[in-house]
Amino acid sequence: MSADQRPLAGLRVLDFTHVLAGPFATRILADMGADVVKINSSQRAVGTQDPQHPYYLMWNRNKRALALNLATDEGKEIAHALCEQADVVIDNFSAGVLDRWGVGYQAIHAVNKRAIYVQMSGMGDGGPWSKFVTYAPTIHALAGLTHTTGVTGREDIGLGFSYNDHQAGLHGAVAVLAAVEQRNRTGIGHRVDISQFEVGVSFLGPALLDYFGNGNAARPVGNDLPYDNAAPHGCYPCRADRDNPHNIPGLGERWVAIACMNDQQWIALKTLMGNPQWATLEELDHVEGRMANKAHIEKQLSAWTAQQDAYELMGLCQAAGVPAGVVQDGADLVERDPQLAQGNFLQALDDVHPDLGPTWIDKLPIRFASTPCEDYRRVRAIGEDNAEVLSDWLSMSPEQVAEKEQQGTLQ
Numbered sequence: 001m002s003a004d005q006r007p008l009a010g011l012r013v014l015d016f017t018h019v020l021a022g023p024f025a026t027r028i029l030a031d032m033g034a035d036v037v038k039i040n041s042s043q044r045a046v047g048t049q050d051p052q053h054p055y056y057l058m059w060n061r062n063k064r065a066l067a068l069n070l071a072t073d074e075g076k077e078i079a080h081a082l083c084e085q086a087d088v089v090i091d092n093f094s095a096g097v098l099d100r101w102g103v104g105y106q107a108i109h110a111v112n113k114r115a116i117y118v119q120m121s122g123m124g125d126g127g128p129w130s131k132f133v134t135y136a137p138t139i140h141a142l143a144g145l146t147h148t149t150g151v152t153g154r155e156d157i158g159l160g161f162s163y164n165d166h167q168a169g170l171h172g173a174v175a176v177l178a179a180v181e182q183r184n185r186t187g188i189g190h191r192v193d194i195s196q197f198e199v200g201v202s203f204l205g206p207a208l209l210d211y212f213g214n215g216n217a218a219r220p221v222g223n224d225l226p227y228d229n230a231a232p233h234g235c236y237p238c239r240a241d242r243d244n245p246h247n248i249p250g251l252g253e254r255w256v257a258i259a260c261m262n263d264q265q266w267i268a269l270k271t272l273m274g275n276p277q278w279a280t281l282e283e284l285d286h287v288e289g290r291m292a293n294k295a296h297i298e299k300q301l302s303a304w305t306a307q308q309d310a311y312e313l314m315g316l317c318q319a320a321g322v323p324a325g326v327v328q329d330g331a332d333l334v335e336r337d338p339q340l341a342q343g344n345f346l347q348a349l350d351d352v353h354p355d356l357g358p359t360w361i362d363k364l365p366i367r368f369a370s371t372p373c374e375d376y377r378r379v380r381a382i383g384e385d386n387a388e389v390l391s392d393w394l395s396m397s398p399e400q401v402a403e404k405e406q407q408g409t410l411q
Helices: 021-031 054-059 073-085 105-111 136-143 163-186 196-202 205-214 263-272 287-292 294-305 310-319 330-335 338-342 386-394 398-407
Strands: 012-015 035-040 064-067 088-091 116-119 191-193 233-238 254-259 324-326 346-348 360-362
Touching: 012 021, 012 073, 021 035, 021 054, 021 088, 021 163, 035 386, 064 386, 073 105, 073 386, 073 398, 088 163, 105 116, 116 163, 136 163, 136 196, 163 191, 163 196, 233 294, 254 294, 254 310, 263 287, 263 310, 287 294, 310 324, 386 398
Parallel strands: 012 035, 012 088, 035 064, 088 116, 116 191
Antiparallel strands: 233 254, 254 324, 346 360
């Protein structure tokens, strides 16, 4: 993998992360050229730490794999030596785990003043909940995301994927870049504490502002806009276009999102529908009237969209200046989305996995004109890069590495 021209080439990152939030942060860094060394061990290679688990495959490309048994004293010594050579050390365990392994911030800073230590724990360092064990569903619930993203009367639905993990990962990558820039100016590394919980709360800005200013607690509103008047604004059924021989609920259905954010867009949509009588009431040409008749509009519009092909309707709406988008699933994104296809955003790696065969990736969605990030390397097996990493970082010989593998230090 030639990373010499990429923006972060030469940046050494020691990656103690697991599951999603931390590995996503380091994947971003690796995609931009950083030398990310992923620490794992055969003892911990279960569930999301198994290199063949979908999570591991998605979030750990472009990294080198080092097997390190941190239950042994010699494993901890090697970890400490690696930290001495690292620009960045990052983890997303609960607060204090790396301290118990002897590679917490104080231990690292004592031997490497330039090292940047990024801790991405669920609740942050300090506070009564700092030791909580957290995953995306619990963070979503605590941060208010489950409540605010539900529908009226169903506050238990919330998000169906690990949204906050991805956002915490983005915050982690940005924090690393900011800390590197500051270190370049001062010569000193910093400890960076990221609370994934606080990341989630930060998304509730308008809801929190409404409570601070007016005492109004946010309520789940589904597809409605809680703070802006817009109608119609939602997802509407379209003509089914896929077979469903087993009558699986929802399979074959098609939906399109339509958002009329101003009166001009409503008039354009009305014209597209052929100006049906129900839509010609003068009061509907103004948002106040549409909000007052919202239920009626939703019913009539749904009846019309149900007769339309979703993709054709999206095209007609967009041509008329009306925001619209088909509710796509994974098959649509891979097989029929022309926007993704033109940039080859989803692609099979040339670097074929020895056990799984070709693996697919979503490319880095950032394009640098002069230093393109187009080199992608498959996920590595545990310890696959032991000799290479320990030679590059610690000048160990192949014989020394082999000896430590036999001793169980590198496994």
